[in-house]
Amino acid sequence: MFARAVFALAAAAIAPAAIAQGSTADEIAKYRAALREGNPAELWQARGEALWREKRGPKHVTLEGCDLGLGPGIVKGAYAQLPRYFADADRVMDLETRLVWCMVKLQGYTESDAKRNVFGSGNDKKSDLEALTAYITSESRGVPMKVPLSHAKEMEAYRVGEKLFFFRGGTHDFACATCHGEEGKRIRLQDLPNLMTAEGAQKAYTTWPAYRVSQGELRTFEWRLYDCFRQQRFPELAFGSEAAIALTMYLARNANGAPYDGPAIKR
Amino acid sequence: MSDPMKIRASLVGDSTEVKVLMSHEMETGQRKDAQGQTIPAWFIQNVVVTHNGKTVLAAQWGTAVAKNPFLSFKFKGGAKGDKVTISWTDNRGDKRTDEAVIA
Amino acid sequence: MIDRRRRTVLQSGGSATLLGLLAATGWLKPGEARAEAWNKGAFDSHSMPDAMKALGGTDSVVPSKDIVFFQTPEIAENGAVVPIGITSNIPKTESIAILIEKNPNLLAAVFDLPGGTEPTVSTRVKMAQTSNIYALVKADGKYYVATKEVKVTLGGCGG
Numbered sequence: 001m002f003a004r005a006v007f008a009l010a011a012a013a014i015a016p017a018a019i020a021q022g023s024t025a026d027e028i029a030k031y032r033a034a035l036r037e038g039n040p041a042e043l044w045q046a047r048g049e050a051l052w053r054e055k056r057g058p059k060h061v062t063l064e065g066c067d068l069g070l071g072p073g074i075v076k077g078a079y080a081q082l083p084r085y086f087a088d089a090d091r092v093m094d095l096e097t098r099l100v101w102c103m104v105k106l107q108g109y110t111e112s113d114a115k116r117n118v119f120g121s122g123n124d125k126k127s128d129l130e131a132l133t134a135y136i137t138s139e140s141r142g143v144p145m146k147v148p149l150s151h152a153k154e155m156e157a158y159r160v161g162e163k164l165f166f167f168r169g170g171t172h173d174f175a176c177a178t179c180h181g182e183e184g185k186r187i188r189l190q191d192l193p194n195l196m197t198a199e200g201a202q203k204a205y206t207t208w209p210a211y212r213v214s215q216g217e218l219r220t221f222e223w224r225l226y227d228c229f230r231q232q233r234f235p236e237l238a239f240g241s242e243a244a245i246a247l248t249m250y251l252a253r254n255a256n257g258a259p260y261d262g263p264a265i266k267r
Numbered sequence: 268m269s270d271p272m273k274i275r276a277s278l279v280g281d282s283t284e285v286k287v288l289m290s291h292e293m294e295t296g297q298r299k300d301a302q303g304q305t306i307p308a309w310f311i312q313n314v315v316v317t318h319n320g321k322t323v324l325a326a327q328w329g330t331a332v333a334k335n336p337f338l339s340f341k342f343k344g345g346a347k348g349d350k351v352t353i354s355w356t357d358n359r360g361d362k363r364t365d366e367a368v369i370a
Numbered sequence: 371m372i373d374r375r376r377r378t379v380l381q382s383g384g385s386a387t388l389l390g391l392l393a394a395t396g397w398l399k400p401g402e403a404r405a406e407a408w409n410k411g412a413f414d415s416h417s418m419p420d421a422m423k424a425l426g427g428t429d430s431v432v433p434s435k436d437i438v439f440f441q442t443p444e445i446a447e448n449g450a451v452v453p454i455g456i457t458s459n460i461p462k463t464e465s466i467a468i469l470i471e472k473n474p475n476l477l478a479a480v481f482d483l484p485g486g487t488e489p490t491v492s493t494r495v496k497m498a499q500t501s502n503i504y505a506l507v508k509a510d511g512k513y514y515v516a517t518k519e520v521k522v523t524l525g526g527c528g529g
């Protein structure tokens with residue numbers, strides 16, 4: 001708040017014609033509010049629900065037997081408790097790795113087939129995982145985040161995620177914390193959430209997946225991390241990797257308590 | 268084959284409010300692909316909405332309508348259970364018709 | 371006649387003269403088959419003079435305070451999706467059109483509103499850059515317009 005006020009004064013001094021930072025933020029908030037209705041994410045949700053119920057793969061079976069942590073086929077509220085440890089896989093999984101697991105175990109896909117086109121592009125290269133994620137997450141809308149931290153592997157994932165959050169690397173010596181570890185940071189007109197505070201973490205995490213206007217696609221949290229790594233000039237973050245799951249665990253757990261609010265819509 | 272439209276038709280006072288989300292690339296014909304080739308324009312040109320056989324909206328669209336278009340409007344009348352039908356035609360000649368029941 | 375208008379258009383930017391030249395017919399008359407006709411000339415227009423010619427009409431266009439933008443932000447974070455809501459309080463409104471001044475193609479959409487349909491539409495458009503949006507209303511055979519500038523922080527046409 002203070003940083004914004006200072007910037008507004010500075011801007012006013014340097015460029016009298018410039019909009020003060022505060023009112024710009026208000027106008028952008030209006031833009032975001034106007035977009036909430038008729039969110040194209042609903043199109044992915046509908047396709048995802050159809051995929052969930054469709055008999056597919058070599059075993060010609062639906063995904064309705066998939067256990068997302070609350071029991072086989074229970075979708076409502078499942079995303080609010082992910083990532084979590086799964087005994088049958090003996091590892092911590094986020095939603096997307098769990099979906100791949102179910103596609104392999106229940107439907108008979110190979111892992112590479114299940115992971116084909118993880119990030120969709122246009123009408124010809126649609127991503128089943130993005131659609132399924134949109135559907136499953138929509139069934140947690142309004143449910144308070146309740147990521148567990150009881151199993152030893154869950155705690156380890158959280159610790160690794162935290163370390164990764166502060167790990168400086170790449171050509172620019174960036175860490176996640178470089179952009180997301182302080183109040184009042186901004187890239188051009190984009191306010192960067194401070195993920196170190198509960199409020200910042202909650203607002204950020206509970207609004208993914210989101211229909212990303214600039215992509216024209218529904219993008220998931222795996223994509224968000226992948227794209228952050230790309231922008232930091234880090235090596236590519238592999239889909240469903242230990243690193244991706246650990247970072248997701250750290251950020252999702254920090255969002256605990258807040259009602260999940262996705263799929264959302266972002267610029 | 269395009270994805271189905273998401274249509275919501277609801278009574279607001281003595282009017283029916285229609286909100287529809289369509290699945291369409293709405294390609295402008297301005298973009299180039301990785302090889303530098305222009306991606307051809309592909310977009311919805313006509314939208315017709317009918318209620319009980321009567322046209323309640325007819326629209327002509329150009330490439331400046333956003334991808335995955337959203338449209339909202341209201342017409343007088345309509346009763347719960349009535350059908351509202353929405354059709355679009357694009358510049359490739361593809362068509363799609365979906366309907367919803369007024370709630 | 372056309373040359374004089376063209377010069378005036380090129381000089382006047384957002385002035386009343388420009389608005390006066392924004393003539394519009396080209397909407398279908400009642401009874402014509404609505405569904406399949408598409409005014410190619412109008413939609414292919416790259417400039418105000420071209421759009422005017424294609425939309426036909428010689429009536430002048432009157433700026434009107436009875437055309438209201440709603441849920442239309444001052445700033446769009448991304449020009450690929452800009453919400454535009456327009457309500458016309460002018461009696462006997464027949465159509466509402468959206469034109470975007472600085473887009474490669476000026477005309478974005480035309481909505482024909484038969485009797486019984488309320489004169490209000492809400493949709494989303496792409497804007498290449500910060501630009502004036504014109505809401506052009508045909509009511510009882512006459513044309514009216516309202517203008518709103520929307521700032522765009524990231525253009526939305528070229529990807």
